[in-house]
Amino acid sequence: MSDVAVLTTVAPGSPPAFVSSPAPVAAEHAAGPARRIAVRTARAYWIIPIDSIVRISADDNYVVVRADREYRQKCTLDAFLARLDPARFVRVHRSHAVNVNAVREVAALGRGEFRLVLQDGTRVRTGRRFTATVTRALGLDG
Numbered sequence: 001m002s003d004v005a006v007l008t009t010v011a012p013g014s015p016p017a018f019v020s021s022p023a024p025v026a027a028e029h030a031a032g033p034a035r036r037i038a039v040r041t042a043r044a045y046w047i048i049p050i051d052s053i054v055r056i057s058a059d060d061n062y063v064v065v066r067a068d069r070e071y072r073q074k075c076t077l078d079a080f081l082a083r084l085d086p087a088r089f090v091r092v093h094r095s096h097a098v099n100v101n102a103v104r105e106v107a108a109l110g111r112g113e114f115r116l117v118l119q120d121g122t123r124v125r126t127g128r129r130f131t132a133t134v135t136r137a138l139g140l141d142g
Helices: 023-031 077-081 128-137
Strands: 006-009 016-019 036-040 045-049 055-059 062-066 070-074 089-093 096-099 103-110 113-118 123-125
Touching: 036 070, 055 077, 062 077, 077 089, 089 123, 089 128, 113 128
Parallel strands: none
Antiparallel strands: 006 016, 036 045, 055 062, 055 096, 062 070, 089 096, 103 113, 113 123
């Protein structure tokens, strides 16, 4: 059983294309969120376990997915986040989203801002616009 879309090449020299998956795979997706996600870089499609994603950042017209290494894909942060479970991946700044399971420390900075320390040691400052989202997602409102 597969938990990610099937990737195939249509003709020699043509770019890869996603094809429809078999019915059992579609039923598995209906039962819950995908466990892996395909990220298209300049030269390849990488299949990344969703659990390994620590954070996602915007960089001009690209997103940078930080997991076991960095992956760059040409799309917006909003478009990429739409492919992920909103209960697990939360936008915390106009340029950053984090995996809530990767947050190890939260420090209040005042004026509704926080500094998040992630499992890889990265520090991410939240934006005031996202205060309610961050406090709800991390259980800080209780």
